[in-house]
Amino acid sequence: MPAYRKLGSIPPKRHVAHSHKPGYRGEGIYYEEVVTTAGFGRAYGIAYHLRPPTRVRKVEAAGTVALDIVSEPSLRHHHLRTGPMKAAGDPVTGRMPLLVNDDVALLRCRPAKPQAELYRNAAADEVLFIHAGKGTLQTMFGVLPFRPFDYVVVPHCTTYRIEFDPGLQPDLLIVEASNNIVLPPRYLNPDGQVKLGAPYSERDFHGPNETLVVDREQDTTVLIKDGQRLTRYTLASHPFDVVGWDGMVYPYTFNADDFEPITGTVHQPPPIHQTFEATGFVLCTFAPRMLDTHPDAIKVPYAHSNVQADEVLYYVRGHFGSRRGVEEASITLHPRGIPHGPHPGTIVASRSATRTDELAVMVDTVRPLELTRQAIEMEDPDYPYSWME
Numbered sequence: 001m002p003a004y005r006k007l008g009s010i011p012p013k014r015h016v017a018h019s020h021k022p023g024y025r026g027e028g029i030y031y032e033e034v035v036t037t038a039g040f041g042r043a044y045g046i047a048y049h050l051r052p053p054t055r056v057r058k059v060e061a062a063g064t065v066a067l068d069i070v071s072e073p074s075l076r077h078h079h080l081r082t083g084p085m086k087a088a089g090d091p092v093t094g095r096m097p098l099l100v101n102d103d104v105a106l107l108r109c110r111p112a113k114p115q116a117e118l119y120r121n122a123a124a125d126e127v128l129f130i131h132a133g134k135g136t137l138q139t140m141f142g143v144l145p146f147r148p149f150d151y152v153v154v155p156h157c158t159t160y161r162i163e164f165d166p167g168l169q170p171d172l173l174i175v176e177a178s179n180n181i182v183l184p185p186r187y188l189n190p191d192g193q194v195k196l197g198a199p200y201s202e203r204d205f206h207g208p209n210e211t212l213v214v215d216r217e218q219d220t221t222v223l224i225k226d227g228q229r230l231t232r233y234t235l236a237s238h239p240f241d242v243v244g245w246d247g248m249v250y251p252y253t254f255n256a257d258d259f260e261p262i263t264g265t266v267h268q269p270p271p272i273h274q275t276f277e278a279t280g281f282v283l284c285t286f287a288p289r290m291l292d293t294h295p296d297a298i299k300v301p302y303a304h305s306n307v308q309a310d311e312v313l314y315y316v317r318g319h320f321g322s323r324r325g326v327e328e329a330s331i332t333l334h335p336r337g338i339p340h341g342p343h344p345g346t347i348v349a350s351r352s353a354t355r356t357d358e359l360a361v362m363v364d365t366v367r368p369l370e371l372t373r374q375a376i377e378m379e380d381p382d383y384p385y386s387w388m389e
């Protein structure tokens with residue numbers, strides 16, 4: 001969870017009246033909403049609304065998000081070329097699920113139009129990786145600016161609207177986590193502070209920087225997703241009517257280029273790239289870095305059979321030293337139990353290199369991932385044989 005933060009107007013103690021005259025219906029207060037995680041067991045925040053946040057005028061079924069899983073007859077590597085993907089839908093409706101299990105789903109989205117209505121994921125934390133685009137995430141916590149290569153972490157149940165600046169085609173990788181996205185506990189000292197030596201510090205995490213108080217007594221719809229089910233709620237007033245909040249549950253950004261890589265004289269294993277985790281998977285950042293300095297170092301990863309883990313790489317930017325044939329926005333899935341490693345020629349080609357400019361996002365899952373029909377439609381069928389080239 002991110003560090004404690006407060007913004008706007010809050011009263012001196014929890015659960016006491018926060019005076020607001022005359023206030024909704026003349027009641028003289030702002031209305032407290034406690035936002036918790038894991039029931040009441042973990043991080044929480046407290047927000048203060050102009051009106052009670054519970055005033056629902058209408059609840060309507062809004063269909064489902066189809067998940068067309070393809071049963072794979074064989075265990076093999078996959079390479080999905082998502083670069084040519086056409087723009088479609090909006091930042092919510094345009095999401096294309098590609099790889100899923102019960103803990104995590106990876107989706108791609110290249111929206112063609114602005115977000116049509118407010119959205120809330122009731123069953124997942126979302127990480128919106130901004131491959132391209134710049135703009136703001138608007139929530140009851142205020143305005144959160146984002147830029148290319150930001151991870152925008154959105155906790156469960158945060159109603160939001162993503163607004164992109166005009167002029168650039170936005171491009172997103174979305175990671176839906178059934179559990180809470182947290183910083184790896186080994187990066188934290190017993191006092192909860194990010195340790196010296198971790199690949200980032202509190203200064204690299206950015207929360208909303210200004211409140212967004214929409215005082216509007218007007219029907220406002222919110223599309224709520226819980227699993228595959230969609231529900232449309234019509235609220236009697238705009239939910240972004242929060243004058244202040246504090247706590248440790250709020251959306252925040254971390255930019256992949258702020259990741260401080262850890263390097264060695266010889267190759268270091270993938271956990272050094274770890275950025276976030278949630279039950280069932282880890283998320284890592286392969287950031288531009290110095291390569292290994294031992295005179296005989298092999299500067300690309302060794303072959304390995306990821307035992308008890310499925311390994312997904314999303315290639316973002318730069319030259320990928322150990323892979324041939326992948327391009328920007330390629331996704332590789334190296335499932336458990338079969339070896340993969342550097343492509344032929346890449347060991348020799350990397351000998352004289354002193355650094356790598358690659359930027360990639362890795363998701364390693366505990367449970368096997370399944371592919372959707374859309375993923376199979378984008379795949380390079382020859383990839384399993386690409387080590388023979």
Ligand SMILES: [Fe+2]
Nearest residue numbers: 306311334340
């Ligand atoms: Fe690997």
